[in-house]
Amino acid sequence: MARNEEKAQSMLNRFITMKEEEKKKPKERRPYLASECRDLAEADKWRQQIMREIGRKVTEIQNEGLGEHRLRDLNDEINKLIREKVHWERRIIELGGPNYTKHSAKMTDLDGNIIDVPNPGGRGPGYRYFGAAKKLPGVRELFEKPPELRKRRTRYDIYKRIDASYYGYRDEEDGILVKLEGPAEKKMRAAAVKEWMEMEEIKREAKKAVKSGEVVEVGLGSKILFEEEEDVIEEERMEREREEKDREKEYVVHVPLPDEKEIERMVVEHKKMELLSKYASEDLMEEQMEAKAMLNIQSDVAQQCDEGSA
Structure with missing residues (x-):
């Protein structure tokens, strides 16, 4: 009984499937030329169909075990579908639809960095490699960056970068240095004025003590050094230096010289x-x-x- 029920069920399934296929419209074939399409909705439908095919083939090309020939064929098919997609996108723009070319994918290297390979391998402009096809012999070299050679800078290159800012002439243009120097200058000026006032006060106290005959404190006396005394000390030092120079210039004769009569x-x-x-x-x-x-x-x-x- 169970076997007969299974046969009947399978026949019923085939009957239902056949009825559903009869109800379906005949499968439409995508036009060979995008210019033959006159409807915007149909053009968008064919574009979506191409996008699904590209997605399936890109998923398949990720398998490195397919072999070199299969990978190259898949990569060629994907590039062909991409060119066809571009034609349909151009036709959609002509029919008044959105512009899909603005968000087109970029080519990347093995590290995921976007690169520009205008004509790799002689396959024509815009040819791209996907998945495991990037690792094929002769293709990997296209994505490898040549080693950068460090060129030794010449004297001209060194002096070309030297401008006014190198010598510090533009340090005050941004205003930061002026803001920092202002408080520091005021502080240093106040300290210098305070020190000068202290020295003047010490001088006055010392003069009063000398006139009155009082003994000046050692702490105050050690700080006093009048300008006249400084000038005298400086003159004495200069005089000693001149004497030393004159002494060096003198020539001492160790041999007795004859006088005029003897000559x-x-x-x-x-x-x-x-x-x-x-x-x-x-x-x-x-x-x-x-x-x-x-x-x-x-x-x-x-x-x-x-x-x-x-």
Whole structure:
């Protein structure tokens, strides 16, 4: 009994399915050209159909185990559907519908960053890769960024960035530095005025103490240094520096120098020797030298005798 009921139930199911198919309209085929469509609702319907097909194929292309050839075919089919979708979107705009091209998807690399690949692999402008197709041989290189070469800056590049702000001439343009310097300047000025007033008060007290003959306190006396005393000290220091410089410039002669008389005597002797060597013979020169030697000896003996008698 149960088997007969199952057969009857299956026949009933087939009968119901057949009746439902009879009620349905014949399946419409999408027009080959978008320009053949004259209805905006139908154009939007065909666009939605293309979007569903693209979604199914994009889900399928995520599987890396499909193989290289299948992945390439799926990627080609997806790009073909995208081009067809663009045609229908353009037709929708012509029929007065919304502009769907403003929110079109961008191409991304393996890290998810949006990139612009105008003509990758020679497939024409706008060709895109999806899912596992991005990791295929020859495709991965399209999405890899070339290593950035750090170019050494030249002297021109360094000086090109130097302007007035580099030297601090524009530090006060934003107004922040002026606001910070104002209170600090007032504080420093008040401290300087206070110190000057204290010194003036100390000077007056010291002058009064000196006139009255009182003893000035050590604490006050250590703080007093009049301008006249400072000038005297400065002049003494400058004088010492000048003396030291003059002393360095002096040249000390350690060899005794002849005076004017000695120089004249030496010049006369030199001239005499030149004349004698020119007009006298060698024998005469020798005799003269012997005579001089004897005269020197005699003069020395006479001088000794004079000294002894004295």
